[in-house]
Amino acid sequence: MALAGLSAVFLFEMLDNSILTVALPTIGRDLGTTTVGLQWVTGAYTVVFGGLMLAFGAFSDRYGRRRIMLIGLVLLGLASLATGFVTTTDQLIAVRAVMGVAAAMTTPGSMALAFRLFSEDGLRVRAINLISTVGLVGLAVGPTAGGFVLSIAPWQVLLLVNVPIAALAWIGIRTGVAADTPEDLHRDPLDIAGGLLGTATIVLALVAPTLFVEEGVGSWMPWAASVAALAAAALFVLRERTARHPLLELRLLAHPLVSSGLAFKAAAGMAIAGLGYLVTLQLQLDWGWPPALASLGMLPQVIVLIAGGAAIRPLMERFGLERLAWMSSLAVVAGLAVYALLGSLGYVWVAVALVLVSAGLRVVGVVAGTNVLRGLPEDRTTIGAALVDTASEVTTGVGLALAGTILAAFFSGSITATPWTSAQTGEFRTAVEVGAFALTIVSAALVAYGIVRTRRTRRTPSLAPESPVLTAQSPSAP
Template sequence: MLSEPTTGIVTDPAPRSLREAWVALAGLSAVFLFEMLDNSILNVALPTIGRELHASTTVLQWVTGAYAVVFGGLMLAFGALADRFGRRRIMLIGLVLLGVASLATAFVTTAEQLIAVRVAMGVAAAMTTPGSMALAFRLFADDGLRVRATTLISTVGLVGLAIGPTAGGFVLAIAPWQVLLLVNVPVAALAIIGVRFGIAADDPAGLHRDPVDVLGAVLGTATVVFALVAPTLFVNEGASAWAPWTATAAAVVAAVLFVVRERSVRYPLLDLKLVAHPLVSSGLAFKAAAGLATAGLGYLVTLQLQLDWGWPPALAAAGMLPQVVVLVAGGAFVSPFVRRVGLEHAAWISAAAVVAGLAVYGLFSRFGYPWVAIALVLVAAGMRVVGVVAGVNVLRGLPENRTTIGAALTDTATEVTSGAGIATTGTILAALFTGDIATTHWTVRQTAEFREAVTVAGLTLTIVAAALVAWGFVRSRRV
């Protein structure tokens, strides 16, 4: 006799295998595929979009930036709404919005209209992406199946991330750029079918009935939005400009007000006592370290291969293949590794691998590509595991009626620290490198400055990531 599931999502017995839940997993995988495929496939088309829509470099930056800022800023708010009004319901509404916004691309004639479409798609992503992990977690009663389901979903997304640029290039050779966004329509349709018919409506017992903390949602959104905008401003305008510091100050003020609000209101958007749970706080620390490392390392390696070593773009893309291969193929090793060492140990061991990869890059990357490849492999391997197990641990540490905001919290931590990683590397490069970094021919002095900046930036990221992992490790030992 099967026991009733303890997740509160369905009244039928929990699936005993991934195969029994294949319809739901297909839909949830399509959701994650959209998130991973979207920006990677669109970046290839930015020069074409700029020519056809007569868009400046700044406007083109907002074609991708508007999506990221809206997506990151609204995840907490929609995560809280999903836990209050129904995870499947919010997911389906977001998928319909995604399909409609993607269809609107066919009628875009100006860059401003395209940015509006991207904003709508960012809202849709905020409504759907955290829910994909929360629903996958709640679909199963067994932690092993939860890990396998999350690994499967993330692998599908990472395949989309890997093939996105190449597929986008082929599409642009035979079709207009609008097709790259119209592909989201069938993806959304597949996700709607999978979620609608594979996942039962939420049991009211698995939802909470607390009033929505509107002011907390506004302050939380403002905090994340300013935190995501500030790194871009630091990279584009430099540390001497007033705009990045103003955005940073606004993020700090909004964060302080958010904490004060959440500590004082009776029904907070995010109960900070829950965040302090060892499983939750350690998982967030590990996810933050991975986000910081992956974004910072990717930014540095791209510049090093093309600007310092003079590799053409195609060869530089090939130079990133070790990371892509590990991210995609590494999914097969996540579950066996977790079974061998356990969820808690898997989280900190994989996070430590990320730190080790950063240290290798910071200390040895100037001695040749093999060291860069080793760094890419270590960071990718660590991120592949920690991306699954840290997220599962966060949800394990939360009440059943707060799982979606927990998933949103892990995604938000990754988004914010990814921006911080790029801002840190960009600021250090700007401080140590004299002249225009994009010039074709560097002087001997500029080459030495760049290599010094790479070492300083790599080791700075290593220290910060190591501090996050150490703190997460200490917290995880209290589980």
């Protein structure tokens, strides 16, 4: 029951954006959404999720991971039900933002509790791999299932599916996970100022590129947002360095296992979000594929994400966790490069890119997250899991913002108003190429940094002490 509930939480995180992506053109036509508005239908969730995860991770480590997760699942169910009443783009963006709050309350605890079930790395990898498999099935099946649903039902149904998932997760966690005991938590005061500054930094950094496109470089708004983001980041670092009880102890980030794992997760999150956004629009709006056929076009990703879990354990035994993390990250970068260079030549190259990125994501999602938690003390596991998910979600938002902003900058007119003129078709294809190259360069830089940090891993001891087996119910829990 414990792992079933935790798996359902991760299923929501992975399924949510993936199942919505294939519906973006339909949503745009139904609600009359602009290019920027369409970007923020997915981006609002990501920005709020990424911005609040560290704060809720720290809060959970202090006041109970199980309690915060249960409250978040109730909020998720209610927000998902509200989707059925949405009639405007602004309403949909608001609902997505509330769902981001719920995700920030629930997701970090799933990895943290799974990690704490065992003290041996092999068993930890197997448990996290199981949870990841369930979630990645949602990521993989989401576009395919979403395309078929759109052929027989309105797009709102795609978000209502979160209601039964939230109910399943609530039952599994409520009945299968024991409440936190005082010795499993720490009572340091919560760093509210640090949480606000961290959230502001992330939100402002993701809003600024969109404002440059909407308002233009001559407007004061995008420049003000950029300066405010830099100022908030500087104040956040200063706060965490000087606070007696910081939200995030910056010394934890200096450990090679932690910093390299976060870099690899960040690269994978950016790649899968940016590639999925561009490919979905390319297949439907440029190549004219209907949603059902476009969903079939994502099948290479589906197959790799579902079947790839079986390869993680033998690969780990052969290469080790540290080496396997950077090897899988390089596959992600290679997939982006293939799409940037050859994706316009035909679907075969799009499929190759999807396979490479999905294969890399499938492996790095398990091993990099495990490495981060291996490098942290036991009473910081939820903030550690929040770090992992924040790295992934923030760069997911960056990937969407980068791809969407470049598309909005190059494309003139409404992107959902088809058929396009020949000039608009050329603008779209140029934007896709530039966006794919930008994603490749940024992801490659993150992976390169992670590889450099990985080389220091063997020379730096873990910050996490050895501990007895911690289980939700009993030492025999799976």
